[in-house]
Amino acid sequence: MSSSSTANGYPLDPAVGSSDCRITRTTTSDYAHQPVMLTEVLNLLDPIPSGVFLDATLGGAGHSKVFLEHRADIRLVGIDQDREAHFAANDALTHLHGRFDIIHGRFDRIDTILDRLGIDKISGALFDLGVSSPQLDTPSRGFSFRREGPLDMRMDRTTEFKAEDLINNSNLFELSQILKEYGDERYHKRVAKAIIGARPLTTTSELSEVVVNAIPSASKKFPGHPARRTFQAIRIAVNKEIEILESALQQTMHRLTKEGRCVILSYHSGEDRIVKKTLRAAAGLSHTVPKHLPKPAETPIIRLLARSGQTPSQSEIEQNPRSASARLRSFEKIRED
Numbered sequence: 001m002s003s004s005s006t007a008n009g010y011p012l013d014p015a016v017g018s019s020d021c022r023i024t025r026t027t028t029s030d031y032a033h034q035p036v037m038l039t040e041v042l043n044l045l046d047p048i049p050s051g052v053f054l055d056a057t058l059g060g061a062g063h064s065k066v067f068l069e070h071r072a073d074i075r076l077v078g079i080d081q082d083r084e085a086h087f088a089a090n091d092a093l094t095h096l097h098g099r100f101d102i103i104h105g106r107f108d109r110i111d112t113i114l115d116r117l118g119i120d121k122i123s124g125a126l127f128d129l130g131v132s133s134p135q136l137d138t139p140s141r142g143f144s145f146r147r148e149g150p151l152d153m154r155m156d157r158t159t160e161f162k163a164e165d166l167i168n169n170s171n172l173f174e175l176s177q178i179l180k181e182y183g184d185e186r187y188h189k190r191v192a193k194a195i196i197g198a199r200p201l202t203t204t205s206e207l208s209e210v211v212v213n214a215i216p217s218a219s220k221k222f223p224g225h226p227a228r229r230t231f232q233a234i235r236i237a238v239n240k241e242i243e244i245l246e247s248a249l250q251q252t253m254h255r256l257t258k259e260g261r262c263v264i265l266s267y268h269s270g271e272d273r274i275v276k277k278t279l280r281a282a283a284g285l286s287h288t289v290p291k292h293l294p295k296p297a298e299t300p301i302i303r304l305l306a307r308s309g310q311t312p313s314q315s316e317i318e319q320n321p322r323s324a325s326a327r328l329r330s331f332e333k334i335r336e337d
């Protein structure tokens, strides 16, 4: 963790990374990201006890800003591994001076981050997983198959490992597994073979073209760009999005005080599967679980606030099509541990 942050709203240092990762000073006005299922998230968090609210994926603080304005008894700890989001979040929260800390770090380090801040228990938490619109829409970040850019895809540009490294160095089995597991790509072997045959690849448009040519014509009739699943899979692998999720949720569960609540928004099936299994196990609801998944808690420590995942309203999807794949799950801590 590096705490670049605005400890309690102090101005940020001008953040500049290593030569290839200059941090742009993104302000609220050009950080265009609409918070997803905002009303639903606020309603679920409304009853939490006073104390610390952890936003594990702060972004531009779209959700947290409204929540803090509504609850004067809440202090925010906001984590984001993307320093460019910090400027936008700082701008959005500046009028709440003294009530927030913005921390640069990955959310599987929740325990370390809270310990360093001297915080034992939290009253609520939010995980709004995946990428932000500014990440997707900035060509130089390399997240989008629609925009020409380098094969980067790092959310945290202070780290070394980029999409280019993964694409140009993985073997056929590794690449194919990534496409299958994280992208649900039906033609994972074909696509992986085509990528390996075309290496070295350095730009998003090169990767996109290879994928489009590898997918059989009949399948291109289905809605959605044929390279969408490959880009998603590689982004998830580069940022270890799935690998660290269960640990982050476990840490959150143990940090929550009794009656504290957590809301999780996920955007693809692999992510939602981990969230669902982890929560059901802690709520004592899963009876038979595969060996690699968490065992059900003998004494449940949480209760699910809804049995199944909630989805955005039709009007929200029309107004913000990027919300379409969102699935919201939430829980309340039912006993101290």
Ligand SMILES: C[S@@+](CC[C@H](N)C(=O)[O-])C[C@H]1O[C@@H](n2cnc3c(N)ncnc32)[C@H](O)[C@@H]1O
Pocket: 033, 034, 035, 036, 056, 057, 058, 059, 060, 061, 062, 063, 079, 080, 081, 082, 085, 105, 106, 107, 108, 128, 129, 130, 131, 132, 155, 241, 244
């Ligand atoms: C969907 S955006 C959050 C948007 C925010 N809720 C808002 O309304 O402004 C997700 C953010 O989480 C960050 N993020 C994703 N995975 C993370 C992780 N493992 N640790 C820390 N930050 C992460 C991304 O960099 C991105 O800024």
